Amino acid sequence: MDRIDGIPHYVRIREEIRENLLSEKLKKGDRLPSEEELAAFYGVSRMTLRQGINDLIDEGLLYRRHGVGTFVSKNHLMRDHSRLNGFNQQPEPSSDEITEELLSASIVQAKAHVAKALGIEEGDESIRIITLRCIDGEPITIHDIYLPRVLFKNVKLGDIDAAMSNLWEFYSTHGNVIKNGIQRLEARQAEGEIAEQLKLESGAPILYKERTLYAEDGTPIEFLYCYNRGDMYSVTIRLQR
Amino acid sequence: MDRIDGIPHYVRIREEIRENLLSEKLKKGDRLPSEEELAAFYGVSRMTLRQGINDLIDEGLLYRRHGVGTFVSKNHLMRDHSRLNGFNQQPEPSSDEITEELLSASIVQAKAHVAKALGIEEGDESIRIITLRCIDGEPITIHDIYLPRVLFKNVKLGDIDAAMSNLWEFYSTHGNVIKNGIQRLEARQAEGEIAEQLKLESGAPILYKERTLYAEDGTPIEFLYCYNRGDMYSVTIRLQR
DNA sequence: TGAATATAGATATCTAGACAACCTCATTTT
DNA sequence: AAAATGAGGTTGTCTAGATATCTATATTCA
Numbered sequence: 001m002d003r004i005d006g007i008p009h010y011v012r013i014r015e016e017i018r019e020n021l022l023s024e025k026l027k028k029g030d031r032l033p034s035e036e037e038l039a040a041f042y043g044v045s046r047m048t049l050r051q052g053i054n055d056l057i058d059e060g061l062l063y064r065r066h067g068v069g070t071f072v073s074k075n076h077l078m079r080d081h082s083r084l085n086g087f088n089q090q091p092e093p094s095s096d097e098i099t100e101e102l103l104s105a106s107i108v109q110a111k112a113h114v115a116k117a118l119g120i121e122e123g124d125e126s127i128r129i130i131t132l133r134c135i136d137g138e139p140i141t142i143h144d145i146y147l148p149r150v151l152f153k154n155v156k157l158g159d160i161d162a163a164m165s166n167l168w169e170f171y172s173t174h175g176n177v178i179k180n181g182i183q184r185l186e187a188r189q190a191e192g193e194i195a196e197q198l199k200l201e202s203g204a205p206i207l208y209k210e211r212t213l214y215a216e217d218g219t220p221i222e223f224l225y226c227y228n229r230g231d232m233y234s235v236t237i238r239l240q241r
Numbered sequence: 242m243d244r245i246d247g248i249p250h251y252v253r254i255r256e257e258i259r260e261n262l263l264s265e266k267l268k269k270g271d272r273l274p275s276e277e278e279l280a281a282f283y284g285v286s287r288m289t290l291r292q293g294i295n296d297l298i299d300e301g302l303l304y305r306r307h308g309v310g311t312f313v314s315k316n317h318l319m320r321d322h323s324r325l326n327g328f329n330q331q332p333e334p335s336s337d338e339i340t341e342e343l344l345s346a347s348i349v350q351a352k353a354h355v356a357k358a359l360g361i362e363e364g365d366e367s368i369r370i371i372t373l374r375c376i377d378g379e380p381i382t383i384h385d386i387y388l389p390r391v392l393f394k395n396v397k398l399g400d401i402d403a404a405m406s407n408l409w410e411f412y413s414t415h416g417n418v419i420k421n422g423i424q425r426l427e428a429r430q431a432e433g434e435i436a437e438q439l440k441l442e443s444g445a446p447i448l449y450k451e452r453t454l455y456a457e458d459g460t461p462i463e464f465l466y467c468y469n470r471g472d473m474y475s476v477t478i479r480l481q482r
Numbered sequence: 483t484g485a486a487t488a489t490a491g492a493t494a495t496c497t498a499g500a501c502a503a504c505c506t507c508a509t510t511t512t
Numbered sequence: 513a514a515a516a517t518g519a520g521g522t523t524g525t526c527t528a529g530a531t532a533t534c535t536a537t538a539t540t541c542a
Contacts, residue, residue: 074459187471218315
């Protein structure tokens with residue numbers, strides 16, 4: 001077998017099987033043909049086939065039973081906030097207009113908490129970006145973002161407005177590719193400026209989030225405080241044993 | 242090479258490398274020896290070595306750079322709520338006394354929302370378990386759990402009190418092994434009975450959680466409403482690209 | 483000097499097998 | 513009837529290679 005493009009066989013096979021799942025040629029609960037049969041069908045070795053299948057198992061679309069077979073999972077898990085996709089956040093079915101407004105961009109000295117998260121010294125320079133996201137004109141989310149200045153040396157504050165639409169790509173173009181992160185969620189009450197900006201009564205519920213994003217090697221790239229209107233926002237997480 | 246126990250080589254190697262990470266023989270940022278060298282060292286083929294390494298990469302402990310090498314991540318991601326561990330929830334350093342009290346166990350007819358989550362018909366029988374978790378006597382969390390009756394046919398309500406300490410094991414013994422799940426988080430306000438039981442003022446922030454747990458094949462095993470005191474509880478999630 | 487090019491070494495992909503471990507189910511034995 | 517056995521099929525683990533692709537560095541060329 002020769003590869004036509006630069007696409008590895010296991011990727012091609014994985015995507016072909018995924019198509020069969022989406023088009024329901026493979027239905028929930030179905031058993032796939034044996035690995036030997038499938039490998040022969042796709043014209044690859046069994047190890048290569050398994051590499052493709054493994055990806056789909058990691059995604060929860062398939063599962064294996066030793067000595068029995070490979071099956072289609074009964075719960076196709078939908079949108080999954082535990083994977084990073086740089087806020088493509090699929091617009092909900094009732095897709096209203098989502099806007100994002102830059103409230104401020106500045107250079108600040110990192111306070112202790114931020115510095116610790118970004119792995120820099122307290123007082124070191126960081127870029128602070130505050131944004132407001134609205135759905136259909138309703139304010140939903142405030143982001144308070146901090147970047148280590150040292151990773152974005154020749155960035156001017158004026159550049160940020162243009163980069164707003166896709167911050168992650170902006171990071172990439174400066175050599176900082178996001179690979180993973182950690183976030184922590186709490187329930188809080190709206191107060192002061194935050195309440196005002198989200199047009200909430202003081203005391204209204206807020207889904208508060210802290211998030212740190214890292215590059216492949218674990219270098220912190222972004223630290224974020226995030227305030228979400230409790231009545232308009234929820235987070236879905238896939239759990240995996 | 243012969244395996245001494247039934248332990249596969251790739252598991253043994255994975256754990257040996259993990260030991261070296263924990264003991265910091267391998268430090269953050271270090272490059273591991275090349276795959277060829279490591280395979281020779283451990284006396285296995287390169288494919289087998291890679292299988293072990295892959296697990297550690299999935300855990301975020303290592304990362305690879307094509308053409309360059311395999312490295313130790315700089316951020317050893319700690320406790321990770323996006324993996325399921327059946328509520329061993331490592332007691333925090335300041336480990337206070339955690340107690341769990343059964344408030345009620347009953348057979349109820351599933352309402353629409355619960356029925357949909359459990360994949361049963363509205364009105365079908367389900368087992369409802371309500372518990373209160375306290376830390377140091379302070380009420381923290383209320384769980385409102387629903388199980389499909391059909392999966393726990395010969396269970397008597399009296400059995401549940403004994404099983405409380407480890408519900409997941411209880412599920413297993415009835416042939417229902419938890420493999421994955423989905424949870425959704427919201428910020429809400431405490432009200433009525435919930436506020437009372439958590440000893441909160443009406444209006445206090447609550448971290449509200451809905452969770453469905455599934456078996457390997459996607460069969461829903463448990464559906465849960467969960468109310469956490471906002472000021473005493475947070476959820477940490479690892480994000481993976 | 484600066485750009486193109488070789489080169490060495492690393493990971494990525496892939497093969498064509500082998501045997502082990504496990505599950506199911508039919509058959510035989512007790 | 514119940515338990516043990518065995519056969520056949522499936523996934524799990526593993527090998528000893530091969531070639532491709534990528535990266536960084538050193539070298540050569542303009």
